[in-house]
Amino acid sequence: MLQHPAKPTSLLLAALTALVATFAVGRDAAAYIPDDRWSTTASGSTGVQGDGATITWSLVADGTSIVSEGSSNLISYLDGLFGVSSGGNNFSARPWFSLFQESFDRWTELGGINFVYEPNDNGVQMGGNAAGALGVRGDIRIGGAAIDGPNGTLAYTYLPNNGDMVIDTGETAFYSNSANNYRQLRNTVMHELGHAFGLLHIESSSDHLLMEPFIDTSFDGPQLDDVRGLHGLYGDALEKTNNGAGNDSFGLATSLGAIAAGGSKLIGAAAASGQSVGANETDFVSIANSSDFDFFSFTVNSASLLDVTLTPLGGVFFQGAEGGAQSSFDANARNDLTLAVYGTNGTTLLGTASSSAAGLVESLAAVSLPAAGQYYVRVSGSTTNVQLYQLQLSVQSAVVAQPGDFDGDGDADGNDLLVWQRAFGVSGGGLAADGNHDGVVDDLDLAILTAHFGQSLGGAAAAVAAIPEPAAATLCLLGAAMLFGRSRAR
Known part of the structure; x- marks a missing residue:
């Protein structure tokens, strides 16, 4: 549910808020406030926490019944604001459709959910128990009704495994504001999608976050703690690679390509700038839990020395549940990470680092890569908490050392x-x-x-x-x- 700034919540939505808030009781502090993730979608089981998922979405035709709201009028409302380029139920041809698609695509590129548009919707009541079905209706269904008029509640959304979203068609000018590519509409939709896949409201007095309960258009889309919430429930975007198998083993390692002598590779750099996230930033990686392993492969063209630095990220900021007390939260120290480097067979350990406490850098210096070939780096964690990180690999100029030469005289004797x-x-x-x-x-x-x-x-x-x-x-x-x-x- 998203509201205009400083606008009292209606009695109906206050009751909904109280109901939602009960789901957070007893959960460990995570900054982002998680509810349950989707367990099953139209595409099948979503696995366990940290696994990727495919979630479909559809737009309901006008006249579709909405629990407690009457009938949806979203299509005619949007057509009135943006105009109609074609008739019928081909909603994807409407000029406003791209704004919804961009909102779903933004979440898709940031983490382990693959949002897919379902062009069909059979019109069963929204907000009920109708599960998504391929070719029939989406897992998340979007409709609209006049909720409370202008400058009040902008939208509300059911939590998994429902995800239905109701947009307030009583807003006359808000959604037609074209500033920043209709950011007011897109931020509303992206906020509600956070609820649809399992995030509750959070408040911060120090930073701006998408999942706060009042609209904020000073930024575009999910911010860093919102990304952490997505990763905590469904993993990072790499969990969708290898047909959904992720990069949990050396055989499925994410390729970083060749690193030349004197060169380097940097992964996860977008998380290094505090809670602020630019609209085009996508370089976020994380360890979701103690069973999550991130393998990366790289190649060198000759014997080399490798320096590796693993930096936990997430930022330090004030946060609290909606309406509750806030406290400082250190998202840099949620999981104690371990770094390891493996040889060309993926199993021979060349170096490991795990001596630093959670929140501190782990590093390896001058790891010997004895010959040209493909090598592997693994990042892992020790707890169920999600941890964003940055990984830097640097290859030193091809300095060849004689293996076994411990006294530095050039031979092994x-x-x-x-x-x-x-x-x-x-x-x-x-x-x-x-x-x-x-x-x-x-x-x-x-x-x-x-x-x-x-x-x-x-x-x-x-x-x-x-x-x-x-x-x-x-x-x-x-x-x-x-x-x-x-x-x-x-």
């Missing part, structure tokens, strides 16, 4: 084994013997030395590098270390 032995069990960043850059010196690093023992940047490898079994190779390395120690003693 007994000296490097001594470096490993002295550092075994030590954890932290920048350790010389941390061959796989996972933050700890352990047997995995010894395996790297074993596999490359006797090799050097000069290209020639000693015979011992061809040892077939890891256990035998380790014994030979230990023997080499003993001989080396004896020669030093002499």
